[in-house]
Amino acid sequence: MIGIRKGIADIKSHLLEVYKATGKGFCLFIIILLFPIAWGMIVWYHTIVEGHLGSGMSDVVPWGVFISALAYFVGASAGATIVGLLIYAFGRTDYKPIGAMAILFGLICIFGATQFVMMDVGVPWRALKVPWILHNPTSMFFISSTSYFGFMIILTAELYFSIKVIGTKPTGFDKKMAKWLGILAVPYALFVVHTFTGTIFGVIKAREMWNTPLIPVHFVLSALACGFAGVALVTVITAKLEKREILTAATYSHMGLVLAGFITATLFLDFTDYIVLLYSQTAEGVETWHIISERYTGLFILNILGLVVADVILMTKRGRTENGLLIATTLTMLAIGAYRITLVSIGQIIPLYPQLGEVHYVPSREEVIMGVGMLALMVLLYSVLAKALPIRKSV
Amino acid sequence: MQQKMTRRQVVKKIAAITAAGAGAGVLLPSQSLAFTKLIERIIQTEFETKYEVLPPLPRVSFGMAIDLGLCIGCRRCSYACKRENSVPDSISPPYIMLMEVDPITLRRGSSILDERGNGLKNRLMYTKLRKDKEYMPLQCNHCEAPPCAKVCPTTATYKDKDGIVMIDYDKCIGCRYCMVACPYNARRFNWTEPKVAAEDINPLVPLRYHGVVEKCTFCVHRTRRGRTTRCVEACPNKARVFGNLNNPESKISKLIENEKSFRLKEGLNTKPQIWYLTQTKKKPMRWYKPLPPPKHIRGLS
Numbered sequence: 001m002i003g004i005r006k007g008i009a010d011i012k013s014h015l016l017e018v019y020k021a022t023g024k025g026f027c028l029f030i031i032i033l034l035f036p037i038a039w040g041m042i043v044w045y046h047t048i049v050e051g052h053l054g055s056g057m058s059d060v061v062p063w064g065v066f067i068s069a070l071a072y073f074v075g076a077s078a079g080a081t082i083v084g085l086l087i088y089a090f091g092r093t094d095y096k097p098i099g100a101m102a103i104l105f106g107l108i109c110i111f112g113a114t115q116f117v118m119m120d121v122g123v124p125w126r127a128l129k130v131p132w133i134l135h136n137p138t139s140m141f142f143i144s145s146t147s148y149f150g151f152m153i154i155l156t157a158e159l160y161f162s163i164k165v166i167g168t169k170p171t172g173f174d175k176k177m178a179k180w181l182g183i184l185a186v187p188y189a190l191f192v193v194h195t196f197t198g199t200i201f202g203v204i205k206a207r208e209m210w211n212t213p214l215i216p217v218h219f220v221l222s223a224l225a226c227g228f229a230g231v232a233l234v235t236v237i238t239a240k241l242e243k244r245e246i247l248t249a250a251t252y253s254h255m256g257l258v259l260a261g262f263i264t265a266t267l268f269l270d271f272t273d274y275i276v277l278l279y280s281q282t283a284e285g286v287e288t289w290h291i292i293s294e295r296y297t298g299l300f301i302l303n304i305l306g307l308v309v310a311d312v313i314l315m316t317k318r319g320r321t322e323n324g325l326l327i328a329t330t331l332t333m334l335a336i337g338a339y340r341i342t343l344v345s346i347g348q349i350i351p352l353y354p355q356l357g358e359v360h361y362v363p364s365r366e367e368v369i370m371g372v373g374m375l376a377l378m379v380l381l382y383s384v385l386a387k388a389l390p391i392r393k394s395v
Numbered sequence: 396m397q398q399k400m401t402r403r404q405v406v407k408k409i410a411a412i413t414a415a416g417a418g419a420g421v422l423l424p425s426q427s428l429a430f431t432k433l434i435e436r437i438i439q440t441e442f443e444t445k446y447e448v449l450p451p452l453p454r455v456s457f458g459m460a461i462d463l464g465l466c467i468g469c470r471r472c473s474y475a476c477k478r479e480n481s482v483p484d485s486i487s488p489p490y491i492m493l494m495e496v497d498p499i500t501l502r503r504g505s506s507i508l509d510e511r512g513n514g515l516k517n518r519l520m521y522t523k524l525r526k527d528k529e530y531m532p533l534q535c536n537h538c539e540a541p542p543c544a545k546v547c548p549t550t551a552t553y554k555d556k557d558g559i560v561m562i563d564y565d566k567c568i569g570c571r572y573c574m575v576a577c578p579y580n581a582r583r584f585n586w587t588e589p590k591v592a593a594e595d596i597n598p599l600v601p602l603r604y605h606g607v608v609e610k611c612t613f614c615v616h617r618t619r620r621g622r623t624t625r626c627v628e629a630c631p632n633k634a635r636v637f638g639n640l641n642n643p644e645s646k647i648s649k650l651i652e653n654e655k656s657f658r659l660k661e662g663l664n665t666k667p668q669i670w671y672l673t674q675t676k677k678k679p680m681r682w683y684k685p686l687p688p689p690k691h692i693r694g695l696s
Contacts, residue, residue: 050587051585051587052584052586053587057694058693059488059574059582059584059692060692060693060695063571122567122568122584122585122605122608123568123569123606123607124568127569127570129549130568135549136547138546139546139548140546141548145548204575205665206576206578206663353533356494356695357696358695360694
């Protein structure tokens with residue numbers, strides 16, 4: 001009892017300290033974020049009460065940007081765990097200053113991913129029952145959504161022990177737990193969480209673009225690139241905003257090299273994917289290629305060119321600096337976002353019956369407002385938690 | 396059948412609805428009614444309101460044969476189905492879509508798919524019937540290996556013992572994974588609250604609500620009572636035959652055995668339970684003007 005009271009008092013004093021140290025700029029930033037969040041929540045409420053009539057989705061394109069966002073943020077979350085692996089399995093202790101930050105980033109991303117699904121489903125309150133009461137073990141949606149809960153638990157525990165390790169008196173047990181959770185999170189994130197997310201699409205025989213055993217592999221590789229780029233981007237932005245050095249120039253350079261490797265692997269799979277489509281002889285394959293290269297050219301170019309430019313930047317020594325990483329990671333995240341939208345939403349535009357009519361999908365105003373609201377909520381949660389939790393003490 | 400609630404549960408329910416409704420009324424007065432309805436629905440799902448679904452018939456496996464040599468594309472089946480199943484106007488296209496196809500496509504024997512730009516002209520929105528064209532109804536195929544049931548995360552979609560692929564609307568979370576997995580575009584999502592006039596509601600069919608998926612049920616409320624489907628009854632040319640595939644003496648079994656037929660997208664191995672008969676017949680063109688096509692199909696231009 002005394003321990004709990006002491007713990008609460010410690011937290012109180014820490015929060016008070018954080019509050020006193022918070023500048024006006026940060027408060028203004030949070031207030032600005034509250035507007036899109038409130039707007040998004042009002043639109044979401046209308047969707048729950050009245051239905052998804054205002055969305056751009058249809059019976060022919062049943063999954064829109066929200067499911068693309070699910071795939072994107074699950075990937076970002078899975079990729080963020082690589083930092084833990086670098087620290088604990090590869091002995092790169094120079095990454096320690098961003099260890100806890102990366103876990104928090106991953107946790108916020110997986111939370112955001114699940115919330116995008118909640119905004120997408122027709123009966124969200126019933127969807128909450130999925131892992132516990134309603135379940136179908138043959139459904140990849142059930143398997144992957146269950147794995148998200150497991151991942152959240154692992155990341156929360158990892159964050160807890162990492163913070164304890166950063167603290168003044170970490171025990172041997174704390175250190176051991178932080179290490180093993182950091183290592184365990186990587187195979188779980190990549191081979192359970194994100195592989196099954198990729199398999200959601202891979203098992204669908206009806207869709208030409210999805211039904212390939214390479215999809216889960218593609219998802220894992222792009223997740224590594226996206227998640228690691230996300231952590232790097234957050235690190236650089238934090239360093240620039242707070243005008244302090246978080247990582248050394250050598251660590252930034254190493255980070256750039258690792259990211260370049262992930263991007264190259266993703267690019268290789270992107271190229272082979274598109275080349276197979278280009279040479280396709282089936283009606284659906286030819287149609288898919290035409291839709292991607294003619295109707296949604298912008299996304300196609302952003303996907304390929306974004307990754308190529310980012311890779312070129314990171315391949316040069318000059319590019320692997322703070323500024324170079326800022327540009328390369330932004331491009332990587334946008335390019336992988338474009339790939340996710342191409343795969344998920346445009347992958348459904350190929351009509352199941354040819355000449356049925358021209359199938360189209362453009363995210364509606366409602367979807368954009370809800371999506372931006374959710375992104376703002378994720379940024380807000382990250383900003384507040386990054387400030388409130390003692391994860392900077394290690395820097 | 397509605398489950399009985401205890402007094403305590405009823406009081407709790409009323410209190411929750413009142414509190415939530417009052418709260419919503421303060422926040423957004425115009426939305427308070429809708430909010431109360433929402434809360435009511437949330438609470439209802441806890442009790443899993445049940446409607447009557449007859450159990451599957453023993454030793455029966457339902458299937459359908461559609462004779463393309465007889466179908467004239469008049470859309471009567473589609474309209475009859477819509478009325479029988481209380482399908483609202485917001486569901487478009489209806490459960491049964493009719494496609495005008497080039498006869499050469501059907502003579503190829505397997506599917507209506509062809510390579511891009513080879514001159515075939517399939518049309519959904521035709522307004523005149525033509526003798527030189529074939530008409531092909533498309534609907535849920537009640538596959539023997541339904542991909543929709545396999546992917547449904549909640550088992551809301553399931554294959555019953557008599558071959559009908561059913562949806563439990565009380566379990567459906569509206570994730571639309573089944574729609575993505577269905578190779579036949581047979582499923583419809585309620586993008587908004589369905590509105591059906593009171594006189595058009597079939598009391599034997601459960602009413603759906605926004606956020607759930609629905610589709611053809613082979614008129615389960617009729618077929619499990621020993622009757623045939625409404626589309627079969629409505630067809631003026633007797634192009635549709637419904638029956639028990641387990642009975643070798645049934646009309647459908649004999650037709651499938653003796654006539655040339657194909658099933659849609661057989662390569663996917665979903666084993667549809669609808670056979671399309673392709674033998675050329677003298678087509679009595681009774682109606683030269685078809686019923687109008689759907690005014691607007693979401694997502695199609």
